Amino acid sequence: MRLYAVVAAGGFRRYATYRTATAAGVFTNTVFGFILAYTYIALWDARPQLGGYDMSQALAYVWIGQGLLAACAMMGGGFEDELMERIRTGDIAVDLYRPADLQLWWLAGDLGRAAFQLMGRGVVPMLVGALAFDVALPGSAWLWPAFLLSVLLGIVVSFAVRFLVALTAFWLLDGAGATQMAWLLGLFFSGMLLPLPLFPGLLGEVARILPWSSLLQIPADVYLGTYTGWGLVEAYAFQGAWAVGLLLAGRLLQGVATRRVVVQGG
Amino acid sequence: MAETVAVRPDGSRDEAGFAYEERPRLVEGLRAYGLIVAMWVRSTMAYRASFVMTTFGNLAVTAFDFLTIVLMFGHVDALGGYTLPEIALLYGVSATAFGLCDLLLGSMERLGRRVRDGTLDTLLVRPVPVLAQVAADRFALRRVGRIVQGLAVLVYALVTLDIAWTPLKVAMLPVMVVSGAAVFGAVFVFGAAFQFVAQDASQVQSAFTYGGATLLQYPPTIFAKDLVRGVTFVVPLAFVSWLPTLYVLDRDYPLDLPQWVAFLSPVVAVVFGALAGLAWRAGLRTYRSTGS
Numbered sequence: 001m002r003l004y005a006v007v008a009a010g011g012f013r014r015y016a017t018y019r020t021a022t023a024a025g026v027f028t029n030t031v032f033g034f035i036l037a038y039t040y041i042a043l044w045d046a047r048p049q050l051g052g053y054d055m056s057q058a059l060a061y062v063w064i065g066q067g068l069l070a071a072c073a074m075m076g077g078g079f080e081d082e083l084m085e086r087i088r089t090g091d092i093a094v095d096l097y098r099p100a101d102l103q104l105w106w107l108a109g110d111l112g113r114a115a116f117q118l119m120g121r122g123v124v125p126m127l128v129g130a131l132a133f134d135v136a137l138p139g140s141a142w143l144w145p146a147f148l149l150s151v152l153l154g155i156v157v158s159f160a161v162r163f164l165v166a167l168t169a170f171w172l173l174d175g176a177g178a179t180q181m182a183w184l185l186g187l188f189f190s191g192m193l194l195p196l197p198l199f200p201g202l203l204g205e206v207a208r209i210l211p212w213s214s215l216l217q218i219p220a221d222v223y224l225g226t227y228t229g230w231g232l233v234e235a236y237a238f239q240g241a242w243a244v245g246l247l248l249a250g251r252l253l254q255g256v257a258t259r260r261v262v263v264q265g266g
Numbered sequence: 267m268a269e270t271v272a273v274r275p276d277g278s279r280d281e282a283g284f285a286y287e288e289r290p291r292l293v294e295g296l297r298a299y300g301l302i303v304a305m306w307v308r309s310t311m312a313y314r315a316s317f318v319m320t321t322f323g324n325l326a327v328t329a330f331d332f333l334t335i336v337l338m339f340g341h342v343d344a345l346g347g348y349t350l351p352e353i354a355l356l357y358g359v360s361a362t363a364f365g366l367c368d369l370l371l372g373s374m375e376r377l378g379r380r381v382r383d384g385t386l387d388t389l390l391v392r393p394v395p396v397l398a399q400v401a402a403d404r405f406a407l408r409r410v411g412r413i414v415q416g417l418a419v420l421v422y423a424l425v426t427l428d429i430a431w432t433p434l435k436v437a438m439l440p441v442m443v444v445s446g447a448a449v450f451g452a453v454f455v456f457g458a459a460f461q462f463v464a465q466d467a468s469q470v471q472s473a474f475t476y477g478g479a480t481l482l483q484y485p486p487t488i489f490a491k492d493l494v495r496g497v498t499f500v501v502p503l504a505f506v507s508w509l510p511t512l513y514v515l516d517r518d519y520p521l522d523l524p525q526w527v528a529f530l531s532p533v534v535a536v537v538f539g540a541l542a543g544l545a546w547r548a549g550l551r552t553y554r555s556t557g558s
Contacts, residue, residue, distance in 0.1 A: 024469035031473040034493070035481050039338075039345070042488035046342040177319025184327050193334040200340050 003100055004108035011079075011112025015120070022120040025070060029125040033066040037133055051197035056136040057224050058195070063129030064220045065192050067122035068151065071114045072158045072215045074192055076183045079110045080162040084169040084179070096258055103250055107159055114155045139225045146232065150219040153239035157214040160246030161186065167250065170257040191217035211242040295398035302402035310407055317408060324411030328361055331483070332419055346488035351426040352515055353485065358420025359439075359507040360482035363446030364475070365412035370447075371454045373403045375468045378461035387555050397546060400458060427515075435514045441532060446506035448535035450475060452542035453501065459542070459549030478503045486512075486520040494520045505534040 015022070040062055044055045053061065069075065083106060086092045095102060129135055138144060165182040169175035187193060189212035196207045196217045207213060218235050221227060227235045310317050335357065339350045348356075377400050380386040389399045429435065457471030464470065478497070486494050486508050498504040498521060505527075512519055513528035 018466055020464055021466040021469065024464070024467035028469040028473040028477065031477045032480070035477060035484075035489075038489045038493075039484055042346045042484075043338055043342060046344065050341055172316065174313040174316040177316040177323060180320055180323035180327075184323055184330065187327075188330045188333075193330060194337055198337060198341065200337065 004104055007100075007105055007108040008112035008115075011109035012116045013112075015113050015116040022117075025121045026124045029066040029069060029121060030128050033063055033125050033129050034132070036062045036065070037129065051195050052226075053195065053197075053224070054136075056134045059129070059133045060136040060224060061195055061220050063126045063133075063135060064223055065216055066129065067126040068118075068154070068216055068219065069192065070117040070121040071151070072154055072190070073110075073114070073162065074158070074183065074186050074190055074215060076162075076179055078113060078159070078162055079106050080166040080175075080179060083163075083166040084175040087166070087169040088173055088175075102254060102258075103163060103247070106163060107156070107247075110159045110162075111155065118151070136224060138223055143223060143225055147219060147223040150222040150235065150239065153236065153243055154215045154219050156243040157211050157239060157246060158186070160243060160250055161211060163250040164246065164253060167253050167257050170260065186212050186215065189213065190215040191220070195220075211246060214239040214242055291395060295395035298394040299398040299402045302399065303405040306402070306405035307407050320406075320408040321411040324408050325415045326411075328365075328412050328415045331361075331480070332357060332415070335483070346485045348485040348487070351423050352517075353483070354419050354423035355427060355515065356485060356507055356511050357483040358416055358418075358423050359442055359446065359511050360479055361416030362413060362420055363416075363443050363506050364450050364479035365409065365416045366443070366447040367450035367454065368412060368475075369406075369409040371401050371451050372409055373405060374400055374454045374458040375471060376400075376403060377458045378465050378468045381462060381465050381553065384555055386553065390553075396550060397455070429514060430516070438510050438514055438528070442507065442510035445531040445535040448539055449502060449506050449531075450478070452535070452539040453478065453503075455539075455542035455546050459545040462549035462553050474501060474503075478506075482507045491521070498523070502534045502538055505531045 037059055040058045041055065044050055044053075044058050048054065050058070070077065083092075086095060095105070098105070130137075138147065161182060165178050166175065168178045172178060189196075189207050189210050191207075191213065192215075196204060196213060198204075199207050208217070218239060222232065222235060332354075335345075335353060336350070338345060343349070345353060377386070380389070380400075380403075386396075389396050392399065453474050454471070457468075457474065460470065461468060478501070481489070481497065482503060486504070494504070498509075504520070509519060509523070509528045510531055513525065519525070519527070
């Protein structure tokens with residue numbers, strides 16, 4: 001347990017050293033937040049109460065999305081590139097020798113990364129957004145910790161998906177294509193481009209039960225107070241079930257992959 | 267086997283065995299760019315499955331962009347006073363121009379990394395313009411996916427829209443795509459020059475390139491006046507698609523601009539490009555190697 005705490009702290013510190021990159025990321029998230037906010041204003045101007053949100057809730061949704069984009073690695077940028085590079089070069093053999101579990105090791109590091117990016121790249125865009133637009137705030141103080149718990153579960157789901165994707169490098173060697181497909185689906189089905197209640201019919205229903213809704217749609221709805229009582233518990237259970245299921249799938253695939261590991265080079 | 271050693275005009279010998287000729291810098295730069303690009307295309311083709319997937323992915327990522335707009339129009343008839351085909355025209359022009367530029371210069375984002383880890387030095391000692399090397403570095407053919415998707419939306423818009431075509435409007439289409447790509451290209455070069463100073467701030471560049479492309483996909487009527495002023499007079503992105511497209515659509519211009527400004531796109535592209543070139547030189551001159 002201590003080992004993984006150290007790895008997580010390492011992940012946090014590692015990203016904390018890239019100060020200029022973090023500032024640049026905050027700038028980009030803020031710019032995109034503005035563009036998206038104006039399109040949402042045009043949309044909600046034409047159709048107030050669209051998707052059950054009022055204008056200030058829709059704007060809150062925009063800035064929560066920008067705040068979580070880096071933490072949930074919705075556009076990649078987490079550990080997966082490095083893990084795939086290690087698989088491709090054969091360095092993975094060294095990792096498998098370590099007296100630590102491969103999946104837990106990378107999970108700990110990614111949680112550290114996410115924690116930093118939530119603070120480094122999450123808080124400032126949300127603050128700027130709240131100052132520049134009329135953004136809805138949580139109805140009561142307890143929604144903040146409820147929101148954070150949902151975010152944490154979302155980050156674990158995001159990790160579990162990216163771990164599965166990274167393992168495809170054992171078969172594909174160059175995993176760039178798989179990564180791209182994954183973040184593409186993640187971006188669309190998390191609700192990053194448009195809230196899922198605005199998706200029509202079957203597409204909307206499918207989007208809601210896919211794992212990616214845990215990344216943004218559910219945390220945002222928790223923030224906006226959509227879930228109360230058992231509804232909130234159910235939302236957590238949904239996220240938790242995907243987290244556990246995908247982690248187990250990753251573990252299975254890891255077993256299959258490591259049995260066929262061929263160390264290249266010499 | 268006989269050694270082939272080329273002799274330079276001044277009589278010295280080139281160990282590498284290549285014939286050495288003096289060419290104008292621009293020609294030399296373009297030739298080098300072409301050679302490096304060809305090399306990367308060959309190396310990409312080594313992983314064919316991955317190439318197909320990433321090209322499709324590039325097409326799909328922008329397709330999702332447009333799908334989002336289509337989904338929005340499932341709830342409204344007009345966005346900022348514009349119909350879906352009108353927005354599709356704005357979108358198609360912006361996406362195609364940006365896609366073209368992203369294919370040719372998209373790799374410049376990596377400059378910051380090269381400055382940080384010192385591998386830029388390798389490029390400096392080669393007898394080839396640095397800008398050409400940086401632009402061709404890791405050339406990604408998969409980015410044609412973006413152009414294909416942009417063109418598809420453009421064609422959809424042109425088929426659906428009922429435009430009163432004049433020769434000027436017809437001529438405007440290719441002109442705005444090419445000068446739009448040039449304006450975006452200048453933004454890329456500015457961004458690269460900035461990275462000499464900022465090093466790991468490539469994301470700032472994305473805000474103007476990807477962010478700009480996204481902004482131009484929507485009509486100017488939905489954005490705040492100051493934002494529209496900024497992308498007209500400071501970073502002249504409005505000349506990529508907004509102004510020329512609004513001319514084709516016979517729509518009112520933002521900021522009460524006169525009608526002839528729509529024809530300025532090529533001029534803006536050249537002037538802005540020249541400024542970017544100056545910034546690049548200034549940036550390159552400030553470069554100090556990491557020394558490790």
